[in-house]
Amino acid sequence: MDALTAHHVTKRYTNHVALDQVSLTIPQQTIFGLLGPNGAGKTTLIRIINQIINADSGEITVFGERLQEKHIGTIGYLPEERGLYKKLKVGEQLVYLAQLKGLSRKDASEKSKAWMRKFEITDWWNKKVEDLSKGMAQKVQFISTVMHEPRLIILDEPFSGFDPVNAQLITKEILELKEKGCTVIFSTHRMETVEDLCDHIALINKSKKILEGSKKQVKDTYRSNTFLVEHKGIFSLTSDNYELVEQKNVEDNYFRSVVKAKDISSPNQLIRDLTSVTEVHSFIEKIPTMSEIFITLVKGGSDE
């Protein structure tokens, strides 16, 4: 059973289409990267999942059931635009937000205390949010997102505003939550985060989903059979099967070359061919980074 599926979800505003027939499948217990440039429709999709707005057409299921009001407690949401009640004390605030998610007052109070102990911030309980620093407020906000134990957690740019120490703390929590069985949807521009954390990704551009799959699948799709070779002694390839894209002298007689295989032969064949013309020191397939894939696709889209 998937954590979330979307079928042909469409949302139209008066002047533009925010989401155009978007379908997604988010497997359980994965970290799913929802990628896309600004204004692509990510926030609209997230708001639809959170039932803040309704889709014009299409269907969304959560853990096999059609999305409905009771799923509010199943989902934890950290919006990109963070916000808490400034005049309210941290403790009261957490209890209130958890109660709105459906927890009893007693549960809400216990859970918020437990989380504050975990983050070692118990002495903030009676502090007003306006007296906290930005990073402190972010921690409180993160607690409010996960304290009602949602099975599906949606984080919109979760690391913005965190210093590296806190970012690491949050990363650890996210991985821990995944281990416990939670599914996490990540909406972000930071490709290094995607590279490190995400199992699956989907890319939305101009209201349409243009790419979806596991990180490995996606990377496989965008392999270009390009190889990075470090070698001693210059060579030139005469075969029509290969193209020497680039050759650079590193020092003395050492070179770094980029070789593109034209037909989809195995890398082993290339190694065999190379060893006959040069002394190979290293041989790596150049796998595209998520960032490169993102830029290629989004730019390609805008050329249309």
Added chain:
Amino acid sequence: MNKVFLIIQREFLNRVQKKSFLIATILLPLIFPAIMAVLVYVSIQQKKNATKQVIQYVDNSGFFVPDSSKFLFRKFDGSVDDAKKAFQHSESYYGLLYIPKFELSHPNGLTLYTKVNPSPSDIGNIEGMMANRVKELKMQKFSIDQKVLDSLKTDISIANVNVSDAGQEKASNSKVLLGVGVAAGILMYMFIFIYGAQIMQGIIEEKTSKVVEVIVSSVRPFQLMMGKIIGLASVGLLQFLIWIVLITTLSSVVLAYFGLQMPQQQMMNEMAQNNPGMQAGPDITSFMEMVWQIPFGYVIFNFLFYFLGGYLLYGALFAAVGSAVDSPAEAQQFMFPITIPLLISYFGLFTFILDDPHSSISVWLSIIPFTSPIAMMGRIAFGVPAWQLALSMVSLIGGFMFTTWVAGRIYRVGILMHGTKINYKVMAKWFMQKG
């Protein structure tokens, strides 16, 4: 529904726990009587200690007889021009009154020279004095005896008795009812404005602090809006009830105290002097009787109903404005359509309703939902036919359901919009937008 209750509770606690609420609730009922007491005290002291102003006069008519109850008069012997010169250089005189020779039938040409602008009451006093003198002279001329004239003058005071359908008679006093109408109407106007503005401010706060997106991921925007409006209404009701209790207790204490300290008649006279518009009743006991005959329970019940209704009706509009803008300053431009009907009812209260609470414009103002909360408060003490009251109440309920529906549709879109330029067209578009 449970979640709406949570929001109501939160809003209620947020406001009630603030120090400003406590101060406003407890001090306000004390401040008004305190200010009144200070003013009365000061005016009594001033009357006691006031030294009379001295006015010099030049009388060419030979008719003038100084009356020294308000001013001290000093005669100047000489021509007007000399008097003016002397007056210019003297410090001891308040004014110079010049009375030329005049015919009794045309008493013209009287002039008061002063160095500062005299108050209207000073001028009025002198004019009254002269008029009396001329009247006296005319009476002498026509050989009319003062006693005859006095015997012509008849005082009639109409005792107004309302006869109810059941045949019961009760005395009423339209002046007292007028006072109740004015007080209730103004109170309603203030309540709607103060609490409406608080709704708007609260929503702008939620929007600018961005917390609203977290909240609406847990509750429907409409639930949030209603929770806020109802939460504040309960704060308003609590405040009002505390005031009623405080004012009733205080005024009975104060009345008991003054009842012992000051002869009642004197107090009434004092009040009458301070407010020329208000005439003292036949005597204080019947005045108090009138006051106690006002059905306060009925008035308070209706006040609560119209406060709630009017507050919900306008509160929803305030909420819609709050949701659309990013700052209170930006909200100003959208206040106009909300303020206009409130101002119309406020001025309607004074021009039409208190003038004639049963005229057809008064009746209509008290039935149309946008003006009815204030207008009906002006009428209520005078007695309103049951069908009018029922019609007014039903249309008020319909009215706030309508504004709440409209506001809800603007609100759900508005709260998620940041930095957009807002005008009425944009709001209309939001209103039309699908879920």
